Amino acid sequence: MLPLVLLSVFGIVNLFLGFLRSNRVLMPFVLVVLALVFGLNLLDWNHAGSITGLFDSPYISQMLTVDNYSVAFSGIVLLTALVLLPFSRSYVAAGEPNLAEYYSLLLFSLVGAIMMVSYNHLIMLFVGIEILSISMYCLAGSDKRNVRSNEAALKYFLQGAFATGILLFGMALLYGATGTFQLSELAAAIAAPANQTLQPMLYVGVLMMVIGIGFKVSAAPFHFWTPDVYEGTPTFFTAFMSTVVKTAGFAAFLKLLVVALPAASPVWLPTIAAMCVLTLLLGNIGAAVQSSAKRMLAYSSVSHAGYLLLGLVAGQGKLSGPAAQGIFFYSLAYSIATVAAFGVLKLVADQRQREDYAGLAGLGRTNPLLAFVLTVAMLSLGGIPLTGGFFGKFFIFTAVAPVNIWLVVFAVVMSMVGIYYYLRPVIAMYLRPAEPGVPQTPIVVDSFQSITLVILAALTLILGILPGFLSGLL
């Protein structure tokens, strides 16, 4: 609870700091807030939110619970925001007038993300999703004078609002069928023999909720907004969108399916499996044919939604064990690698004005550090050993193998396609000669960003070499 309170309070404080008309204080302030909240969140590990003695879980009429599951996933989203923050330096340098608002929206969106991973009641899930989404709609359009950014915001908002409606309708139907929003009561009500006559209503409700959340995590066939929105949104917020939203979305998804809807698995299991196959296929094929690195990452984030959906298939009625573990590890490795990739890409795009592969040419010579970090990130996203991404895939695949071996085989084949397009930036950086239009001057990276990039690469390698210390958590 304390993280939620602090994030909200400091989000508002930060808005007032914006009146100072100096951007200098904002980033250190937000950094300290995030570090503080991240630390406080970790203190709740094994203490169910009562370590400070101020609040006891569950909160708000048992609508929110803090347990190890929520602490783990809150940890990922807070860490992601923390390591992403240094890449907003260009806003500070450019004297962006609305920076305080951006940062506040980020903090508020984290409130939404944390609610999504710790909800115990569908209303809280809905409120969390909305807090997160509305912040994101604004941030997608934050580059006001850029048509692409405006287009992204409008597309995201219109389609997102539509999906929210479907989600809400699904919840209403679920309520109609069971008479409750509480997760555990939902599970009991669905399993109860007395409710069997209401099955059509229940099943339609479940499907609509799956569609609604599927949209938020960009699972095919509800992913069409993703490439355009990701491409138009300023890179800094794209990185946030593709990590925090996805992690929180899947944590919420898994919780919904295994805690509230285990008895409805005959309807959602095949749906999720079909969405998984479609997402993997469209995401990977889509990514393979891109020539813009940013657009490739957008499609790749769709494909990663596919691997995470695969993890949902293995959910076995509890928030621990292989499936939860796999999704946790995968989200963590994916978030870190994605932040690193977008961070490097943003630096390159800002200073070379290119977002395609050719813009990366010669980076291995001019900026060995950036090239190395991007290589590590790409290898991790591709799932090659020595990086966290490999063990993310490994844990998910081994979790699903006993349930459905053919899905795993398909996912392995798709990850071969993934290697093809993740290698292209690496080739561009190290092997390709520079094109005439691409400046070959070193990219200026300040020490704060360099340190962050080194930390991100180191974290990816540590996850890939010593996965043991995080693999038994859930």
Added chain:
Amino acid sequence: MLTAFLVFFPLAAALLLHFAKGAAARALALGAALLEFAVAVFAAITYVRSGPASLDFNLNWIPSAGITFHLGIDGLSLCLVLLTTVLVPIILLTAFRHEEYENPGAFYALVLFMQTGLLGVFTALDAFVFYFFWEVALIPIYFLAGAWSRHERRIQITFKFFLYTIIGSLFMLAGFVYLYMQTGPAAGSLAAHSSDLQAFYNLKLGASTQAWLFWLIFAAFAVKMPIFPFHTWQPDTYTESPAPATMLLSGIMLKMGIYGCLRWLLPVVPLGVSQWQQLVMVLAIIGIVYGAIIAIRQDDMKKLIAYSSLSHVGLMIAGVFSLKAIGLQGAVVQMLAHGVNVVGMFLVADAIERRTGTRSLADLGGLTRRTPLLSVCFLVMLLSTVALPLTGGFVGEFLLLEGVYEFNAWAGAVAGLTIIFSAVYLLRMYQRAMLGPESAYSDTITDLSGAELLMFVPLIVLVFWLGLFPGTFLHLSEPVTSQILTVVGR
């Protein structure tokens, strides 16, 4: 503990290389490689004195999944560890000769990084550790082969190589995951499964399951070795990579495939092996003849050696899949001999190319007059590759052919052509390059310098050691190969 040090020491040295420049980087890289060789010799002595148990290293890696970081050295591993640690200093010395490499420190670091991967593969006793190192070895060689090549098609060539090998190894991973799911918990472990080598050996799967599992696992090895028809990446990659990368690929990396067959295929899916044995034999023998015939027609020295390597590997595969004790033993000796020979041959080709700027046999000729030392070294390496008695190549190929002959006399006869063929194309190469009519380079070429000669010395010593006293190594690997055959025969 010694084993873990052996595996990770090159990696530590590679990281240190980041802080060294110029001559210091060379000294550090070479010093580390030589120290690594000393450690390997020490490990060999430990092994001979107190057996494999003292070299066992077992650490909980991912406790929740029952995966242990299990390394160990037995006779078979020891042979390949020694081969790797002998060849890496020579490969580094070759790299020192190439002043034109940009950012040489990174090159040496990647070679050492690669060594960690290779040694990890040869010592891993847990399936996922094996897979882990298998891929770790691929990353540095990709950059070595691609980033320092000057060939215009390098991007396509190395990309093809990377994609082929990684797709092969993903199939292997899928196979390992399936096997892992079939195992029970290890003693004293909380996890439901175990990926230890011994747990895999203890599985008794049905013949039909093993039949498809065989191909999943074999896919990775088939690409790496490579066996016909999975070889199409090989000639181009060997030819267009920088010389040190080619030596790593052909001298050591190729042995990963054969080692993998011996350790992770034959005993794990024995029924699968016996079902597909004949098909693999046929493919291997096709590879022998096919590689040899193409080698005869080559003009580019490196390409010729690449195809000759394809042909020789075919014989090793045939020996392994003969499932005869003598064939397996022959494969072990030939792995060592081929490693030494092929590195020696590429060393010669590189020496000639650095002096003349060409590898084309059509442009060369009459080089012997000014280069007596180079000619002698060339001839020794060549005759060992042709399998002349007294050289390592002879012992290896003789045992292999014996094994193949025991399997099937006709197969043995066709496989025996390899010796005749290799005499044809190698002597043709020697004749075109070193003898024959004088060329533009005959008078200007310089002989091997003392330092270069020093690189050939260990190779020549090994050629004769393997030829005269193969017992040293046969004795080491004998318990392992007989154990493998016991598991297969059960």
